Amino acid sequence: MSNTQASNGAHARIYVVVFVALLALTIVTVSLSYLHLSVFPSVLLALIVASIKGYLVSNYFMHLISERRLIYAILVLTGIFFLSLIFLPLSHFHDRVG
Amino acid sequence: MQIPYTVAERPDTGVFNAKLGIWLFLASEVMLFGALFSSYILLRTGALAWPHGYTILNVPLATLNTVVLITSSITMVMSWVALRNRDFGKYRKYIGGTVLLGFVFLIIKAIEYGAKFEHHLYPSENTFLAIYFTLTGLHGLHVIGGMIVNAYFWGPGSKMWVTDPERFTNRIEVAGLYWHFVDLVWIFLFPVLYLL
Amino acid sequence: MAHVAAVAHTGNHHEHPLGFLQKYIFSQDHKVIGLQYLLTSLCFLFFGFSLMMMMRWQLAYPGQPIPFIGGLLGEANAPGGIMLPEFYNQLGAMHGTIMVFLGVVPLAVGAFGNYVVPLQIGAPDMAFPKLNMMSYWVYFLGGVTMLASFLMPGGAANSGWTSYAPLSVIATMGQTVWLFGMVFLITSSLLGSINFIVTIVQLRARGLTFMRLPFFVWSQLVTSFLLLLAFPPLEAAGVMQLMDRLAGTSFFMPSGLVVAGEVMPYSGGGSPLLWQHLFWFLAHPEVYVLILPALGIVAEIVANNTRKPLWGYNSLVYAAIFLGFMSFIVWAHHMFLTGMGTVISTFFQTTTMIISIPSVIILTALFISLWGASMRFNTQMLFALAFLPMFGIGGLTGLPLGLAPTDIHLHDTYYVIGHFHYVVAPGTIFALFAGVYHWYPKVTGRMMNEFWGKFHFWGSLVCMNGIFMPMFVQGLAGVSRRLYDGGQQYAHAQGVFHLNEWMSISAWMLALFQIPFIINFFLSSRKGRKVESDNPWEATTLEWATPTPPPHGNFTVVPEVHRGPYEYSVPGHLRDYTPQHQPEKA
Numbered sequence: 001m002s003n004t005q006a007s008n009g010a011h012a013r014i015y016v017v018v019f020v021a022l023l024a025l026t027i028v029t030v031s032l033s034y035l036h037l038s039v040f041p042s043v044l045l046a047l048i049v050a051s052i053k054g055y056l057v058s059n060y061f062m063h064l065i066s067e068r069r070l071i072y073a074i075l076v077l078t079g080i081f082f083l084s085l086i087f088l089p090l091s092h093f094h095d096r097v098g
Numbered sequence: 099m100q101i102p103y104t105v106a107e108r109p110d111t112g113v114f115n116a117k118l119g120i121w122l123f124l125a126s127e128v129m130l131f132g133a134l135f136s137s138y139i140l141l142r143t144g145a146l147a148w149p150h151g152y153t154i155l156n157v158p159l160a161t162l163n164t165v166v167l168i169t170s171s172i173t174m175v176m177s178w179v180a181l182r183n184r185d186f187g188k189y190r191k192y193i194g195g196t197v198l199l200g201f202v203f204l205i206i207k208a209i210e211y212g213a214k215f216e217h218h219l220y221p222s223e224n225t226f227l228a229i230y231f232t233l234t235g236l237h238g239l240h241v242i243g244g245m246i247v248n249a250y251f252w253g254p255g256s257k258m259w260v261t262d263p264e265r266f267t268n269r270i271e272v273a274g275l276y277w278h279f280v281d282l283v284w285i286f287l288f289p290v291l292y293l294l
Numbered sequence: 295m296a297h298v299a300a301v302a303h304t305g306n307h308h309e310h311p312l313g314f315l316q317k318y319i320f321s322q323d324h325k326v327i328g329l330q331y332l333l334t335s336l337c338f339l340f341f342g343f344s345l346m347m348m349m350r351w352q353l354a355y356p357g358q359p360i361p362f363i364g365g366l367l368g369e370a371n372a373p374g375g376i377m378l379p380e381f382y383n384q385l386g387a388m389h390g391t392i393m394v395f396l397g398v399v400p401l402a403v404g405a406f407g408n409y410v411v412p413l414q415i416g417a418p419d420m421a422f423p424k425l426n427m428m429s430y431w432v433y434f435l436g437g438v439t440m441l442a443s444f445l446m447p448g449g450a451a452n453s454g455w456t457s458y459a460p461l462s463v464i465a466t467m468g469q470t471v472w473l474f475g476m477v478f479l480i481t482s483s484l485l486g487s488i489n490f491i492v493t494i495v496q497l498r499a500r501g502l503t504f505m506r507l508p509f510f511v512w513s514q515l516v517t518s519f520l521l522l523l524a525f526p527p528l529e530a531a532g533v534m535q536l537m538d539r540l541a542g543t544s545f546f547m548p549s550g551l552v553v554a555g556e557v558m559p560y561s562g563g564g565s566p567l568l569w570q571h572l573f574w575f576l577a578h579p580e581v582y583v584l585i586l587p588a589l590g591i592v593a594e595i596v597a598n599n600t601r602k603p604l605w606g607y608n609s610l611v612y613a614a615i616f617l618g619f620m621s622f623i624v625w626a627h628h629m630f631l632t633g634m635g636t637v638i639s640t641f642f643q644t645t646t647m648i649i650s651i652p653s654v655i656i657l658t659a660l661f662i663s664l665w666g667a668s669m670r671f672n673t674q675m676l677f678a679l680a681f682l683p684m685f686g687i688g689g690l691t692g693l694p695l696g697l698a699p700t701d702i703h704l705h706d707t708y709y710v711i712g713h714f715h716y717v718v719a720p721g722t723i724f725a726l727f728a729g730v731y732h733w734y735p736k737v738t739g740r741m742m743n744e745f746w747g748k749f750h751f752w753g754s755l756v757c758m759n760g761i762f763m764p765m766f767v768q769g770l771a772g773v774s775r776r777l778y779d780g781g782q783q784y785a786h787a788q789g790v791f792h793l794n795e796w797m798s799i800s801a802w803m804l805a806l807f808q809i810p811f812i813i814n815f816f817l818s819s820r821k822g823r824k825v826e827s828d829n830p831w832e833a834t835t836l837e838w839a840t841p842t843p844p845p846h847g848n849f850t851v852v853p854e855v856h857r858g859p860y861e862y863s864v865p866g867h868l869r870d871y872t873p874q875h876q877p878e879k880a
Binding site: 011015016018019022023026029030042046049053054057058061062068070071075077078079081082085086089093 | 132135139143172285289
């Protein structure tokens with residue numbers, strides 16, 4: 001437990017900033033949906049906003065930003081299989097005969 | 099017999115056992131929800147017509163729920179900070195708040211479900227409602243699981259604070275990682291189901 | 295995760311003796327849990343085999359009453375002892391499910407992994423002992439659920455072990471129970487695989503670097519990653535199929551489905567192909583879950599009985615890692631028949647051909663390890679030696695199935711059954727038998743009988759080939775794999791129909807040859823010759839550095855590792871084996 005009170009205080013401030021940013025982004029994504037854009041831009045924008053929020057949660061609340069290489073390695077591996085699970089079946093559905 | 103590295107980090111890997119364990123578990127959870135998201139994409143791209151979520155679902159309620167979950171995430175992380183500052187009283191307030199916010203989330207979810215059933219919108223109606231109920235239902239189960247764990251650490255589990263504060267702090271970190279992941283899933287569920 | 299700390303915490307109080315329940319039933323000792331897995335999975339293995347023996351009667355003598363047990367099957371399944379097609383379908387589905395999910399995987403991973411891995415890495419136990427206990431009991435619950443499905447109205451699941459939709463969605467109640475059983479089994483596997491990875495990464499003894507791990511530990515590590523990341527999509531698919539069956543959703547139900555002239559009451563819009571993708575996303579890595587631990591066991595036994603280092607240890611390790619990685623992106627070669635376009639089928643054919651390379655590297659390295667050795671031909675070595683060509687046949691006959699032009703003709707014929715049974719039955723199961731004979735003295739302190747061991751081996755080897763070799767002949771003739779009368783009504787099957795009798799007799803003989811094994815297994819623990827030392831096979835790895843049988847906590851002194859896993863016959867050393875924990879100057 002090498003953390004001092006002061007650095008914990010600094011962490012707490014970062015968490016509050018992240019919290020406010022998440023609330024703001026929630027408002028952004030809901031407002032965007034009221035624009036009723038066509039499918040492609042609305043999906044793209046929604047995914048970008050969600051990814052930023054996901055980035056904030058995983059990097060700060062789950063403190064991935066200062067995590068060990070071992071954890072990164074596991075997550076990269078999972079990410080590759082996640083993408084193959086999403087895109088390989090999809091490409092099969094778009095490349096069908098009969 | 100003592101199992102090594104339950105508290106201290108193993109020097110060459112830099113983590114303690116439970117931290118590695120929870121990240122592996124979360125990796126498997128990514129694949130679980132990944133499969134459901136994959137199904138969503140396949141069903142939607144293959145469908146002749148697909149309703150916009152906001153035409154059927156209640157966006158204001160879901161937005162409120164998003165705020166509730168984000169708030170519960172910050173109370174969770176604050177409870178960990180409180181423990182690292184050796185402030186047990188503050189910890190109890192924050193972790194208790196996290197559990198309560200979980201309850202609020204579930205109540206709002208129940209109101210949403212109830213409204214759907216009232217209008218005879220069941221999972222069998224179409225594939226959109228099917229995936230909606232399956233994804234949110236499974237997510238709800240994860241919320242319940244997290245609440246049970248957090249309630250345990252609020253109540254009986256917190257006795258360990260006296261005997262072994264360092265290990266207890268680690269446990270809260272691990273429980274927090276899970277809880278934030280549940281929040282993370284919702285962050286993607288919300289736009290995908292409600293806003294697109 | 296929460297209970298981890300608690301266990302380690304009470305660890306200090308283990309001096310007082312545990313009660314019977316804590317010691318044998320709800321034990322948290324990895325060795326007891328390993329033995330629980332061993333006994334349970336061997337029972338399931340034999341039960342799954344018994345289902346197949348009944349099916350083999352029907353295939354050899356269609357329409358004739360089953361002797362001895364025909365009357366016990368009930369009027370609903372076999373009126374007058376004659377098996378109904380519906381019952382045959384149940385037996386087929388449950389044979390596959392039980393053998394894969396309740397027999398071989400729990401035996402290879404749950405039993406051998408649990409017992410041997412912590413010992414080989416010099417750990418006092420698994421990283422999460424309570425989780426370990428839970429994963430056994432959840433597995434047990436899954437097994438009971440599967441067995442209970444036979445009692446459902448309409449019997450057990452009958453849509454094949456693959457449970458393809460839409461057939462499985464409209465099937466009888468047994469399918470629902472099957473899905474619940476699978477959810478338990480998947481949960482158990484997930485808990486187990488997390489435990490294995492954390493144990494291997496975190497609890498290695500001092501000096502035991504990754505490239506000093508015995509190959510068996512490597513195989514378990516890769517296997518655990520496959521279970522961890524490939525099983526959840528099937529869990530998701532299982533939940534969706536449950537929704538289809540119980541809530542009437544249409545995840546896997548296409549629009550306008552008509553069954554027996556009636557429009558099905560589903561909203562439609564779902565996709566049967568989706569189920570296949572999610573199922574094979576698990577089930578292809580599952581093949582490597584079945585084979586990797588077996589390769590690990592064989593590697594240990596080959597090194598020990600050739601008294602030589604394994605040839606190409608590094609390439610074995612890298613091949614196993616690459617194999618594990620590739621196994622996630624080959625799955626759709628099970629789906630060439632679904633009307634796949636050329637682009638995507640080319641992708642999967644290419645990855646399938648690529649994945650055969652690491653398999654061949656592993657097999658070749660093991661073969662070369664035999665070169666120039668003066669081998670000890672004990673029972674476990676015979677099983678391990680037979681494994682190599684049997685797995686080779688299984689692997690090579692798989693190549694035509696990985697290429698769409700040939701697969702389209704061979705798919706769903708007996709050729710496929712022959713192919714994967716060569717991999718799993720005389721392949722994996724032989725390796726598991728080898729493992730039983732190899733580690734038995736460590737577990738019990740007594741040896742198994744060599745004569746009956748060899749009797750068991752030769753009988754099993756002949757019978758296994760008697761069952762599975764003719765399947766290639768039948769498959770190439772085009773006989774479909776799911777016919778309940780073995781193809782009696784089909785013209786193209788007439789020339790090869792008579793092989794069914796031969797295969798069935800082999801199957802029943804195979805059962806007879808297991809009897810000496812069962813007796814040997816139980817009797818030797820009481821009457822077998824006692825081992826003279828803790829290391830009767832003069833092996834190098836850490837599990838032989840413990841007392842026999844290993845006590846709770848395993849090691850009397852905390853081991854430290856000074857060398858690689860297979861230092862056999864090192865020039866200049868006193869003995870022909872140098873254990874890993876032996877310090878440099880010996």
